[in-house]
Amino acid sequence: MGFKYVFIPASPNDDMQEMEYETDITELEKDSFRSFVEKFFAAAGQSADREILLQQLKERTGVDLQEKADKGEMANDMLDKLLSTSSVEIFPVQLPTKETCFQGVSVYLDDKGVAKNLEENIRVSSLVQACGYPGQTIRGDCFIGRVFDDTQDEWRRMDFTLKDCSTDAEWIHVTKMQRANRKSGDLQSMANSIGVNNPARIDPSMLADSAPKGETADYSWKQSEDEVEVTFKKEGLQKGDKKYVKVAFGRKRLRVEVKDQVIIDSSLAGNTTADECTWTLSDGVLQVTLAKADEGTWPELLEA
Structure with missing residues (x-):
């Protein structure tokens, strides 16, 4: 039977598309949908800003690849190949918990959107912000999909449709509540761990290494x-x-x-x-x- 997902182009002039994946996916280890999305972004082929990519990789890994190349510790052609490789970034918007009936919603996007200076996807950014991520911006064409994950035995992909792309959709309201509760709970948990009774008075410096x-x-x-x-x-x-x-x-x-x-x-x-x-x-x-x-x-x- 398969499942439905939504493709949202970055350009607001292009229509959003409700699409259908033809086969069911019921095992995380055999998730061919993710491979399909990776191939889409790899085929897009936009050029990326080299300096931005190098800085992003340094921040993620702690390794200065350009310095390694300059010292001869890494071949320049290997560095070029690394920077030209396209991949997919997954932004988890709704987490599968008891409150969300173990359903999760994620945005799939080009992981080099900033380096490629891709156009901001206003429609996806608006959805994400409505879910409780203020100021979050998403760039480039995006896919949005839903999974069921009971954190025990069952995992499968589910339908995500155009109706779900409204900022008035019920899942967005639920996610916003989840975000608010999650932040509050985490703050209280960290407060307890360092012996602070009033989490509202926690200074960021107190939590930095806690x-x-x-x-x-x-x-x-x-x-x-x-x-x-x-x-x-x-x-x-x-x-x-x-x-x-x-x-x-x-x-x-x-x-x-x-x-x-x-x-x-x-x-x-x-x-x-x-x-x-x-x-x-x-x-x-x-x-x-x-x-x-x-x-x-x-x-x-x-x-x-």
Whole structure:
């Protein structure tokens, strides 16, 4: 039977399109829709600003690739190939929780939208802002899709239609409430963790280093309100080695294998929204981003 999704062009003069994916997708590990979206953005072919891309990669990975190339530690043609590779960014708008009947909604967009100076997608930006993300802007053509994820046994793609693209849609109201409750709950949780009774009086400097983080011989990890970032640094690993990297996301499990070496295969200390978890690869660095499904901070990365 398949499922419906919506394509929203960046230009407001182009019509939004309700489209149908012909086959059902009921396993996250076999999500061909995501591959379809990646191919779409790869085929778009817009040129990107090199300096902006280099800065973005440095911010994400902590590695100055241009400096490595200048020192001869990385081939220039390899750097050029890395910067020209297109991928997809997933912006999780609605998280699948009990309050949302375990339904999640995500926007799929070109991950180099800023570097390519793509036109702001006013219609998608308006939807996202109406959901409780003030000031958030989305660039370029976008896809919007919905999944069901009960965080236990069932995961599947569901219909998302043109009717859902109204700022008056019920899912947007629910998401706005979810965002408000999530922020409040996380703030209270962090307040409790550092012994502050009145979260309204928390100073940002008090919270800067309060969330647990850590480092081992194989990786380092840190967390924000919504995500956990795990960074693996491995000499000799290059962007072109993507085929040697295997990352499997479970609701409460992470497995990472690089060149037949299993680095992590363990239960996590918290639940994740597996559909929104991602990984990126650059020379020497593999970064895994875990989307939190539950409120609050993780005491550790892995379950004891």
